[in-house]
Amino acid sequence: MTTAEFIREYRERDIRQLALQANRFPDVDMPYALDQIQGWQIARRKLPKWAACDGVIFPPHLSMEQCSSEPTAQYKLNLAMEWAERVGHASSMTDLTGGFGVDFSFTSCAFAAATYVERNEQLCHIVEHNLPLLGLNNATVVCADAVEYLSTVEPQTMLFLDPARRDEHGAKTVMLADCTPDVVQLLPKLLEKSRFTMLKLSPMLDWHKAVDDLQGTVREVHIVSVGGECKELLLVLSTVVESELKVYCADLSTASDTSSLFVYTPGSSAPVANSKLKTQNSKFVHEPNASIMKAGCFDELAAAYGVSPVSRNSHLFLSDEPVEDFPGRSFVVERVTTMNKGELRKALAGIEKANIATRNFPLTVAELRKRLKIKDGGDVYIFATTTAEGEHLLLISRKYR
Structure with a gap:
């Protein structure tokens, strides 16, 4: 054999x-x-x-x-196409940190010519073999160091970088300055050599600090989640296009669909007043998706969708009516209870299993589950949280959508 x-x-x-x-x-x-x-x-x-x-x-x-999945790679292709149209130019792109070539195989489709650059010779041979099989005939493979190649490359429509996020010991790094190559140090050359540059960064990175580090050149921040997990942080840099910073919170469901996309301008909304929960009122509770949680755009979210936060640190939102296009999950609140034993016993009557989440609550999920004596699973969702007045409450809910 x-x-x-x-x-x-x-x-x-x-x-x-x-x-x-x-x-x-x-x-x-x-x-x-x-x-x-x-x-x-x-x-x-x-x-x-x-x-x-x-x-x-x-x-x-x-x-x-470490390579991208198809949904996130497709998202980057769509972004590259939008920006190529925006700058009125789609002649060429260079991926300076090619890796296995997944992102390159997608984004290169937006340009007439594309160059893959990678210093690992083995990966270069693999990509050179794979690209024709994938139907990509506009690509050139170059085995070179990203920094050295950048100094010689002709101006491109787009430069793409996915800096290595591990140190010499293999440990993960999340600070922009700790990545290889150092994008901050390369910034002048990147801007000189491209109409726009796309950076793929760790989802653990503080995007606010990254924007500050890149000295006013970031035009868009894209926080991309798949299946409820934040996967990528994308920054688009340009001096050709002058515009105020926008943040895109995308939650992808399939390779071709964006299940939700929330776009906002940082600092555009005033804080929204906290909701006042009452046990006799039936309301809807909304849980933002992972991209919005990462963005931290809670005031903008509340203003855009007409929902009220349970409290400033709960990251749960309430409404009297359903919000059909809310970017996250929505639940019907059936009961609200304090941690009083008598109230708990009455509110939890007949519930043997439930999905429990804690938000701004003094107990962990495991600790609360043990106290409530409820098994995991089922179609009941219990959100344990703290109101603006400091009261610990459980929102007993069922999924709306």
């Missing part, structure tokens, strides 16, 4: 079990085969179009885990 045959036949198997059986297949390059099987298994989840493409070579595990 050849290595290629082994990969095709066993690609759905557990790689740990396959590694233990290596002696059974003396003609198979087992380390390579296991890398390809593991890569394909990850791609089936993150990059289904790539997984369905025969002949694609996958890199070692770390590169696969």
